[in-house]
Amino acid sequence: MAAACSPSVFLLMVTGQIESAQFPEFDDLYCKYCFVYGHDWVPTTGLEEGISQITSKSGDAQQTLVWNFPIDITFKSTxxxxxxxxxxxxxxxxxxxxxxxxGYGAVHVPFTPGRHERTIAMFVPESTSKLQKFTSWLTGRRPEFTDPRVVAQGEGREVTRVRSQGFVTISFNVVTKDMKKLGYDVSLSDMQNPSLMSLTEGIHKY
Incomplete structure (x- = not known):
């Protein structure tokens, strides 16, 4: 009877916001987001992708671009x-x-429950020759990825020339459910436990 009541999946609940950005050379920017995840993961509620409003630089010396654009999604996985x-x-x-x-950038959702803040270094693809750079500037067609999800996957990225450009700050509020019942303990105090090495390696390989 106890076995019948034990959970077969765990839940990952993520809320937060894409807070702000630093792009000193640019203004009037907006941000798109999407989630990338493994085959065993299924979104149950919330939005997998979204697009923010256009924002302008603040008037202070930092010239911050503020979006405060919300994210809210729940996943289940085995x-x-x-x-x-x-x-x-x-x-x-x-x-x-x-x-x-x-700019493109990606970061894993934190796997310890609680509030987290991440600053993501952004980058853009570069043209491979001066002629391509000039043609891109003249036509207004800059190099970009057909599917931004490639940023999270890494395959083929080693042959792409990129340039660092800007930073985006994002905050997460993470709640997990039934992970411990399935044998996964990701509390902050346990992250040095050698038994968790396979868990963290599996997370960062993807």
Whole structure:
């Protein structure tokens, strides 16, 4: 009877917001997000992707771009491999008024419950030659990924030339349910436990 009542999945509940960004060279930017996760993960409630409002730089010396755009999603899974990542894509106008990508970035959802803040270093793909750079500038078609999810997967990234550009700050509120009942303990005090090495390796391999 006890076996029949034991959970077969655990839940990961994530709320928070894409708070702000630092892009000193650019203004009037907006942000898109999407989640990337393994085959055993299934979203049960909330939004897997979204797009923020356009925001302008603050008037102070820091010139921060503030979005405070909410995220809210719940996943269920049978194992932690392929732990969800959030992928960010920031866009803004070029001198011709075309929307072009200003930065890509990704980070894993924290796997310890509680409130967390992450600052993500963003990057953009680079043209491989001066002629391509000039053509891209002239036509307003800058190099960008067809599918931003490639940022989280890593496959083929080693042959892509990129340039660091800007930072985005995001906050997470993480709640897990039934992980301990399935044999996973991700409380902060236990993260040095050698038995958790396989868990963290599985998370970061994806």
């Amino acid at each position: 194992n932690p491999y392929g732990w969800p990542q959030i992928v960010l894509s920031v866009y803004g106008p070029d001198i011709f008024g075309n929307d072009v990508v200003r």
